[in-house]
Amino acid sequence: MKQESTLRIPAFTAYEENGVMVWYGELKQAGALSFSLEGKGGDLFIEKVTKDGIREPGFESFTKTARCFVGGKDRISVTPGYWRFALKSPGKAEALLLSGSVIKEAHFNLKERKNAASVHLSYALDKEVKAEWFYNEVTVRTEPLYSYYMACGFARGYFGIQVNSPTERRIIFSIWDSGNEGVDRSKVADEDQVKLLAKGDGVIASGFGNEGTGGHSHVVYPWKKDTTYKFLVHAEPVQIGKGRQTVYSGYFWFPEKRAWGLIARFRAPKDGNYLSGLYSFNENFGGDNGQLLRLAEFGPTWVRNSDNKWQELKTASFSCDATGRAKDRLDFAAGVAKSGRWYLSNGGFVKNGIAYKDPLPPRKVHGKPPELLPK
The missing domain is CATH 2.60.120 (Jelly Rolls)
Structure with a gap:
């Protein structure tokens, strides 16, 4: 049997949210996802990120879909979109490990710089x-x-x-x-x-x-x-x-x-x-x-x-x-x-497909210049 390839997401790419170690990434296909942890850790909760970046500031909600224990491995069915992987008590892991058919085009930031793009x-x-x-x-x-x-x-x-x-x-x-x-x-x-x-x-x-x-x-x-x-x-x-x-x-x-x-x-x-x-x-x-x-x-x-x-x-x-x-x-x-x-x-895992050097759509024309200038 052909061995599944594994995507390793290092610990240094994770955020700390209220003492919880959290990774975010985009899965672009529907299908089976296997997940596990490398090193010390605790319960891993996997949640689909839902959002609306224009009407609401940030995330609307998370929906818990699965969990596993460090050293173990589990498999769930996922849909396209951004996902949140939260490692809860008692400790930390060295990496998040993902495998399955959906990781072929999965996107995670694998660099130490965790700033949102300017x-x-x-x-x-x-x-x-x-x-x-x-x-x-x-x-x-x-x-x-x-x-x-x-x-x-x-x-x-x-x-x-x-x-x-x-x-x-x-x-x-x-x-x-x-x-x-x-x-x-x-x-x-x-x-x-x-x-x-x-x-x-x-x-x-x-x-x-x-x-x-x-x-x-x-x-x-x-x-x-x-x-x-x-x-x-x-x-x-x-x-x-x-x-x-x-x-x-x-x-x-x-x-x-x-x-x-x-x-x-x-x-x-x-x-x-x-x-x-x-x-x-x-x-x-x-x-x-x-x-x-x-x-x-x-x-x-x-x-x-x-x-x-x-x-x-x-x-x-x-x-x-x-x-x-x-x-x-x-x-x-x-x-x-x-x-x-x-x-x-x-940031916020909101995107609309715009790319570098793309023209923006026309905006509303204001038509009235500023009336007051400094003295």
């Missing part, structure tokens, strides 16, 4: 447009820890809101230095470093590294999900001596004040450009909870050029980070939400 909206903008202002809105629908919802991204920086801890949330505006240093800002020459020119009340500003280097600013602010927030970036090319630079300013609309507030203003060396490479994204910057759904809606999105003419950005395409492009994680989605705005989701 997902992006790349906005179409003609190269000849001298975009001086970039306006966008974001409404967060789910709010797991270690989430960054970025509204206004551009070639030199990014601007958005972040969940940092159970008690702290931030508005973040950052600009990259010149040069190619990726980690240590102390290695960046002074003439290549972004300079802080001004910051708003309560804003903390510093340098950053480890993702490129640059100037960082943030203010602690209790933003809430299902509330729409407005972001605005201004770019002013300047000539200093023989060098061209650009002054970038990030403004946030504080709804309780009904006014724009400056987050920070930085001068970027070796630049002299207007805004380009415009985008938004969802990021899971901590891998401990990469299984949770991150969902946000974006727009309306506008730019105003150097001639003071507004242009609505009506087309966009989808992109994702290396985790998504390498297909380590496939649970991401993008499209048009019921609100008529574009949405992005990552």
Whole structure:
């Protein structure tokens, strides 16, 4: 008799949920699945994941279908979809072992990085447009820890809101230095470093590294999900001596004040450009909870050029980070939400088949540019 092949899913790919070791994976066929554990462990519960990433934040329910004991092996019938494998007390295992006809096309992330794939909206903008202002809105629908919802991204920086801890949330505006240093800002020459020119009340500003280097600013602010927030970036090319630079300013609309507030203003060396490479994204910057759904809606999105003419950005395409492009994680989605705005989701085992560089479907045209700009 031909021996069945086995799919080994290492322990380092599992999440810890309330002290329980949990693996997630997609089975793409219906049929028989055999399962067992390698190493120490306890009861293994296998459950079908059900979800609706657009109407509800995260999982709706789990339905227990089977269990086995470490060292034993069992077989069940499964249907296509995402499945949850939960190892309960008394201990841990070295790996989850699966076999049977359905593992031929099964998909599990087998790498140690457990973050959900970062997902992006790349906005179409003609190269000849001298975009001086970039306006966008974001409404967060789910709010797991270690989430960054970025509204206004551009070639030199990014601007958005972040969940940092159970008690702290931030508005973040950052600009990259010149040069190619990726980690240590102390290695960046002074003439290549972004300079802080001004910051708003309560804003903390510093340098950053480890993702490129640059100037960082943030203010602690209790933003809430299902509330729409407005972001605005201004770019002013300047000539200093023989060098061209650009002054970038990030403004946030504080709804309780009904006014724009400056987050920070930085001068970027070796630049002299207007805004380009415009985008938004969802990021899971901590891998401990990469299984949770991150969902946000974006727009309306506008730019105003150097001639003071507004242009609505009506087309966009989808992109994702290396985790998504390498297909380590496939649970991401993008499209048009019921609100008529574009949405992005990552994690939560929700997908709609969108792929890297796919164009997004047309969204609702807003048609009315922002009325108020900072003084």
